[in-house]
Amino acid sequence: MRVIVVGAGIIGLSTAWYLRRLGAEVTIIDPVPALGASHAAAGMIAPAAEVVWGQTPLYPLMQASAQMYPEFAAEVASAAAVDLGFTDAGTLVCAGDSADLQALRELREAQSRSGFATEIITGSAARRVEPSLSPAVAGAVHIPGDRSIDPRRVSAALLSAVTSESGFLLIRQRAVELLKDGDVTVGVALSDGRRVEADQVILCAGSTSNAIAGAPQLPLREVWGDVLRLRAPAEATPLLTRTIRGLVSGRSVYLVPRPDGEIVLGASSREDGLSGTPAGAVHRLLADGQRLVPGILDAEIADITTRARPGSPDDLPFIGRIDSGCVVSTGYFRHGVLLAPFGGRLGAELALGAVSDWIPEGAAESVSPHRFTTETTSAYPNHSPAYSNYNPAHSTRSMS
Ligand SMILES: Cc1cc2nc3c(=O)[nH]c(=O)nc-3n(C[C@H](O)[C@H](O)[C@H](O)COP(=O)(O)OP(=O)(O)OC[C@H]3O[C@@H](n4cnc5c(N)ncnc54)[C@H](O)[C@@H]3O)c2cc1C
Numbered sequence: 001m002r003v004i005v006v007g008a009g010i011i012g013l014s015t016a017w018y019l020r021r022l023g024a025e026v027t028i029i030d031p032v033p034a035l036g037a038s039h040a041a042a043g044m045i046a047p048a049a050e051v052v053w054g055q056t057p058l059y060p061l062m063q064a065s066a067q068m069y070p071e072f073a074a075e076v077a078s079a080a081a082v083d084l085g086f087t088d089a090g091t092l093v094c095a096g097d098s099a100d101l102q103a104l105r106e107l108r109e110a111q112s113r114s115g116f117a118t119e120i121i122t123g124s125a126a127r128r129v130e131p132s133l134s135p136a137v138a139g140a141v142h143i144p145g146d147r148s149i150d151p152r153r154v155s156a157a158l159l160s161a162v163t164s165e166s167g168f169l170l171i172r173q174r175a176v177e178l179l180k181d182g183d184v185t186v187g188v189a190l191s192d193g194r195r196v197e198a199d200q201v202i203l204c205a206g207s208t209s210n211a212i213a214g215a216p217q218l219p220l221r222e223v224w225g226d227v228l229r230l231r232a233p234a235e236a237t238p239l240l241t242r243t244i245r246g247l248v249s250g251r252s253v254y255l256v257p258r259p260d261g262e263i264v265l266g267a268s269s270r271e272d273g274l275s276g277t278p279a280g281a282v283h284r285l286l287a288d289g290q291r292l293v294p295g296i297l298d299a300e301i302a303d304i305t306t307r308a309r310p311g312s313p314d315d316l317p318f319i320g321r322i323d324s325g326c327v328v329s330t331g332y333f334r335h336g337v338l339l340a341p342f343g344g345r346l347g348a349e350l351a352l353g354a355v356s357d358w359i360p361e362g363a364a365e366s367v368s369p370h371r372f373t374t375e376t377t378s379a380y381p382n383h384s385p386a387y388s389n390y391n392p393a394h395s396t397r398s399m400s
Pocket residue numbers: 006007008009010011012029030031032033034035036037038039040041042043044045173174175176204205206207208209212224225226227266267268307308309310329330331332333334335336337338339400
């Protein structure tokens with residue numbers, strides 16, 4: 001089976017990874033591999049910390065993917081001989097003040113209802129395990145099981161692992177159009193005029209998937225995020241040993257430490273269409289971050305990155321078949337790193353017609369790309385889909 005994967009973000013690359021394992025010949029098309037949203041991501045693999053009211057259909061996906069992670073990460077790391085910065089040190093979700101603590105109590109109740117084992121601890125107990133926390137931290141939710149990984153290393157390792165195999169081709173071009181035979185996708189037209197044909201095409205082009213002519217017009221929106229990478233001075237390293245997430249005057253902020261001492265400080269969440277980094281967003285992140293961990297102000301700023309999350313109306317991705325030659329896998333919003341093994345495997349199996357029974361009950365329906373179309377319309381490009389439940393103003397209290 002010859003398969004084209006359009007887009008080499010963490011989703012396209014993990015899809016290619018599973019496709020190769022299933023024996024397909026894979027061509028990946030991307031003008032700038034691994035430099036989209038996946039390049040910005042903090043890399044929290046945090047199903048419990050991501051519990052947000054009203055997102056119940058997301059939990060089984062997050063849990064399934066989190067369970068797949070240790071094996072996925074170990075195999076990718078071994079294939080590419082790269083350390084992916086995978087840690088299971090857990091998360092403290094900290095309250096900046098007593099009002100934030102009340103919000104955290106409600107979060108913890110929602111986590112318990114969703115079956116996650118977490119506990120509220122006092123500010124001083126939190127400081128005993130993370131001495132860099134501010135004395136002002138009013139309390140914290142302790143989540144022992146949450147993990148993190150370095151998404152830049154994951155993407156680089158996947159790219160290196162799959163491209164080193166025979167039967168794999170990377171074309172650094174933009175896909176401009178899906179080629180059709182009647183209603184069936186048979187390949188992709190590239191920006192340099194070439195046409196590449198295949199048995200199956202998988203669209204993993206993130207937030208700009210709709211720009212490809214002939215692609216399904218999904219209710220995607222760009223949710224911009226700004227994120228900083230910091231380096232603490234050598235004498236203060238490691239500043240943190242586990243992920244610190246927090247609410248500061250109601251605003252979300254997080255600090256994700258890497259095993260090499262880097263700390264990712266994020267993230268803003270903007271729908272203003274600005275692809276540059278607003279100074280105000282950086283100021284806000286540093287101000288909120290230092291309320292939880294004052295020592296970050298002594299760190300060096302190594303990198304500031306702004307990218308668009310591929311947002312969906314209900315925070316769930318779109319993974320499913322569009323026609324007998326095309327599968328779509330996008331809209332991973334705030335959870336693409338966490339959901340990479342789940343989405344990669346499901347997309348690959350859908351393309352090859354080989355979906356096995358590992359998928360949680362109801363999950364395939366909850367990620368259907370057709371779930372927002374009315375009965376008389378469809379997600380197909382030429383039918384002007386009307387999205388029955390699409391609310392562009394939809395916002396969540398998720399933190400990534
Ligand atoms: C600041 C920030 C922090 C985040 N933190 C986390 C986190 O901690 N945990 C988590 O799980 N998720 C996190 N996310 C979300 C996560 O980054 C995304 O859900 C994920 O990266 C989506 O992956 P993707 O491969 O679908 O998209 P992308 O990474 O955007 O990749 C899409 C690829 O498609 C290519 N492409 C686009 N159009 C075309 C075309 N026409 N032809 C060919 N190629 C094309 C692009 O060049 C790009 O390489 C974060 C996101 C942001 C912005």
